[in-house]
Amino acid sequence: MQSVDLDSVTSRDIREALANRVGCVDGQKDFIDREMLVILGQMDKPSRIFPYLLLGTEWNASNWEELNQNNVGYILNMTREVDNFFPMHFKYVKISVSDEASTNLLNNWNLTYSFIKEAKESGKVCLVHCKKGISRSSSTVIAYAMKEYGWSLEHALAYVKKRRNCITPNKVCWFVSSLV
Structure with a gap:
């Protein structure tokens, strides 16, 4: 080879x-x-959005060494198609959603927000991932930032995009601003 x-x-x-x-x-x-x-x-490192929050890919979620180097203790898996790789070693929440424009992420905002907040309060890092770290996971992180910091959609989107420029959030994210 x-x-x-x-x-x-x-x-x-x-x-x-x-x-x-x-x-x-x-x-x-x-x-x-x-x-x-x-x-x-997929081989890129996860993007550090906040000191306690990483946004990444399936690859990042499967990289044992990288997870430990980043002090990850919580993993929020926003996919239907990717398994939890290390369920005995990290605290997981898996939101089984498809990567489609019609996917409804709104049903899970309170659960995902609470999970990320728990990671923050524990002193550990939370990795939020989907397959490519572009849509489902970025929508979740943007919604979290809006609720946690009282930011507008535009501010949260710009903030996250500055740290991970490949994101294209799910359009349902636009409706979250009315809920926060």
Whole structure:
């Protein structure tokens, strides 16, 4: 198996290596590029939103060493499709929701808020994650910030986006401002 330096390799390098190994991949360029971005994005470190709150991905939730280095004691899993990786070692809440625009996150705001608040008060860190750390988890973190700090939707969104620029919160988040 060939190894490469992930800091210097390009998508073109990977496509060429793949073509050499399996044959012509010209018709698959967009798919290959998208999948590489997903994989690389999942390997990023979680984003520290507050000293006690990280926003991340399935990859972050499965990385034992990283969880311990960040003093994580609580994990809020905002997915239907990702299991809790270390249920004997961390306190979990799993909100089984799909990654769809129509997903209703409002039913869980009080539970997710209380769980993050409990982590804060315990002195441990809470990792909030979904598959890619983009929509479901970011919507939850934005709603938490609005309720905890009395922020407007615009302020909370800007604050979280400054710390994790890849977020695209679920549209239901826009309705939370009327509840906070």
